[in-house]
Amino acid sequence: MASLAPPLLKALLLFSLLLTLLPRTAANRIKTLKQCAGSSIPVYPPNNHNYNRLKALSFRSNFATPLAIAEARNEWQVSQLVICARKAHIRVCARSGGHSLIGHNLCKGLVIDLSAMRQVSIKPGFVAFIQPGAVLGEVLWTLHKSKRWMAAGVCPAVGFAGYVLGGGHGPYEGKLGIACDSMLSVRMVDRFGKILDVSRTKRPFLFWAMCGAGGGQFGIVTSFRWRTVSSKQFDNAVVFRFRWPASRGGELMDKWQRYGEWGGAVWFRIEIYLAKRDKAVFGYGACYGVKNVAECMGRLNKAPFFNTPQRSTTYISTVRNALDLHAFFGPKGGWGSYRANNLYEAMLQQRGTESGQANERIYQSTFLRSADKTGPSRQFWQQYVNFCQSAFGARSVPWVVCELNLFNNAIDRKQNNAFPFRQANLITHFIVGGGSSRDTRFVYNRMKKYLRPFTIGVYVNYPELFLENYAKSYWGANLGWLKRVKKLYDPRNFFMNPQPIPAS
Template sequence: MIDRRAFLRAAGLAGAGTVLAGCSSADTTAPGAPGTTTSPVPTATTTVTVPPAPPNWESLRARISGTLFLPGDKDFDTVRQVYNPLVDGRKPAAVARCQTIEDVQACVSLAAESKVPIAARGGGHSYAGYSVPESGLQVDLSELKKVAVRPDGTVRIGAGAKLVDVYTELAKAGKCLPAGSCPTVGIAGLTLGGGIGVLSRKFGLTCDRLDAATVITADSRVVEASSARDTDLFWALRGGGGGNFGIVTEFVFAPLPAPALAVFTMRFPAGSATDVLGAWQQWIAAAPPELWSNIIVTGAAQAPACEVSGCHVGSLGELNGLLAGLKVRPSSRVVQAKEYLDGMRFFAGSSRRQSFVASSRMLPGPADPAKITRMMTGRPGLDLLIDSLGGAIADLGPSDTAFPHRKAFASAQIYMKADAADAARATTQVSEVRDALTEVAGTTGYVNYIDPTMPDWADAYYGANLPRLRKIAETVDPHRVFAFPQAIPRA
């Protein structure tokens, strides 16, 4: 197969962007010669677009120190999989399991030259499956997972690290980060979308602890973005969503001393959702930032049930005093003191792959509990997870980072397990509740719960920060190397 540069040389066109036809004249008399007149010679110009060369996968295989998997290779159908089996039907053209920053650079260079879709996969928890680019190059960062606490007190974390590994290594050094609960979620996607978690009301979002990030941009450059340099890009990486501005290979965070925690779970009987939600909203609105809590309303044919859980940065006695202020009685209650790592494990849940459909809204304030109960009636199998915000999250303004929902009261995730045969019905159920929530929550949403069916999704996820994000995306990726269906839209 002749490569593109050799073809252009053979055609006498190396370095040219267009082919000009009919540019010569039959009159070869020198202009201005005695006895001659000069006049413009009409010419015809034809622009020929030279298509990009197809990806040379074997060349990429030779260039990287990691492993390249192609369809038909052993393990290809395993390594391309992500957390949600509902996207297993989506197949990349290749998967590059990178071991170095240079490997990632080589992948970006090939994608830019060949115009093939490219996406990074950290933990593989993209709700819409965007870390599996159809017929494109999936950049597997799972080997870039080192967590190193440094002498200056910062921690350097590879973009392929999962939360369970981050928490384990930080705990060894007596450190913590405010981050999510699912153990197999990647630190990269979580941070880039903001990073809501059980310590957020006390310590802020995950992105609020970010000091710097190493990014491979669309032109394959290595950029160290921080508050001191490439400041626009650094702003965008803190809440502007994963995959929009390049591939982050490493993060530097400012961790905090690991605190002692007290955790709790309370279950309530069917039919009590309205009373419990009303009481919970009043209670958490008045709670100190050391207390984080969520409420899960579980849909049912007749009478939705609910569960309240939470985490307190402090002692068991302090937590029991706070719980006394919740004016509803549970049918069961568990309250435990935990060290930091065990506290994170308490909220971890299962690491196994799970088929689901989900969406979100952000609640600007307490919502009418009776309306929410009505939304969840007649919907068995559907959960509404309302996570409290406020506290340290609201200490920053909506435009201080790219995360716009600083003043929100809570996030609301609509979540339904569904296998392939039931996915269409689940999508309908989730969308109906999402749209019904606009009456009490407006039209905002959380980009880390990205939903391909979300109406006006760019405004929902980015709000007033969208124009600045668009300009930054146009600057760092003018040719849309990192395009995907819900990438930052261009003007």
């Protein structure tokens, strides 16, 4: 025993020394960072009230504990923070809207918060200038003042930058394509703090990669130039919500999966909940460029799926304008249940309202494609409805949402960008949570397994931490080229991401 005491004592002393050095090391790094950044750039360490306030704003606020959080108010400050972080040997990540479903905007290094950089304006030629901290509701509100519009997702609280860099799926894609198809150029801070102009003519390989790779892969975007369209066809629209008994789900969805959505002039989403909430399959969406309800119903009645028996109308109405249309899709419209009472609130007061909501949930979004034109069978879809209604028998899970959208029309046009799954027929969203972590994970795995025969990829804006081969799942056939871009611009993952593009 005596002979073992000195080595054991040395080990204990070394361990104690490490415990005392680690906090000092973190404190010294933060001190170096703050001294380099200067007093004009706020940098908050843990336990600072501003640190806690900013951390709590993330959609998944429990993912990581950052070493520090800094607020950047302009492009120069972003550049300076990157330079100073390198000097302090701190890796970084950026946060625009904070809506990452797995919380990768809360890294263990320096979080550069861009929410103060939210300017949106219209330039000559109806080109939009958009900073990364703007959220979708703010962008659409400003565009509509000039009678302009763009492809956007249903949630107005989502940050613009993260949304478009992952592609950008939403209710206007059948007409306008995915959101980043309209990207004209970006300005970006690279890992050395250098400001880069990126477009089809300047660094075209990087420009190609930035549409579809997802946020936080190559640098920090500080502004976008964006192509917009007239809002006229979306100012004249009818919104609707219909209901079928769950027992009709297989028949309904078997026909719906082959619907052409009127060349993109109709958007029709399928939605299913737990049976204890409603034993039904819902379809909600909009007709674009119509004068009245009768014209919209005329379009829908020509679709075989729409005449599946036992349909009832839950809600249908014309809208005042495109803002009214978009608010219907969002939380103040009950996610496609009714028109919002207050458009200002619905579009401009949603930032941060969903903070922490992803903490107890798992999200998945898969692209589906059938080997033939018929798609999955009626029996497949009826079983899918049954699974959504029952959570595969996991009784502790109180919250399940299944959503499906057709993936067609303008999306199918070939584009010079890295978005990999245009050939998909459908995109699904599956959200489960609120129960025990074991049951939540069980339901997630069962749904993933059920969809696997038709799955060709996973939507990078709905990242999943449990993916075995996330790189192939997110980027498909484009992975090889994306690796080359990653190797050029961020080979050692200075920009922290729990699921980075492999550099080799």
